[in-house]
Amino acid sequence: MNVEVVQAWPRVARSQTLELPDGSTVAAALASIAAPDAxxxxxxxxxxxxxxxxxxxxxxRLELLRALQIDPKDARRRRASKPDTR
Structure with missing residues (x-):
C-alpha cells in the first residue's frame, strides 16, 4: 500500500510517498521516514x-503536526484588542 507523509511548517514543506505492507501503523510509517524532525x-x-x-x-495522507506556538484563544484575544487599521 502507498501512504503519503506530509510535513508542512513555516518555510518547510516535505512530502514523501512510502510503500508499506498492508496493516502498517503510523509508528511503522514513522520508522520508514529517512530523518523525522524531533x-x-x-x-x-x-x-x-x-x-x-x-x-x-x-x-x-499521514500529516506530521508540530506543537502550537501560541494558544489559539490567546491569539484571537490579541487580534481583537488591536485597533482596527482599515
Whole structure:
C-alpha cells in the first residue's frame, strides 16, 4: 500500500510517498521516514488526529503536526484588542 507523509511548517514543506505492507501503523510509517524532525507533536490522517497505533490504509495522507506556538484563544484575544487599521 502507498501512504503519503506530509510535513508542512513555516518555510518547510516535505512530502514523501512510502510503500508499506498492508496493516502498517503510523509508528511503522514513522520508522520508514529517512530523518523525522524531533519537534513532531502529533499525527493526523486527512486532518483527523490519530495515534501511533492507528492502522493506515492505502492512499492515506499521514500529516506530521508540530506543537502550537501560541494558544489559539490567546491569539484571537490579541487580534481583537488591536485597533482596527482599515
Amino acid at each position: 519537534d513532531i507533536a502529533g499525527y493526523s490522517v486527512f486532518g483527523v488526529r490519530v495515534t501511533e497505533t492507528t492502522v493506515l490504509r492505502d492512499g492515506d
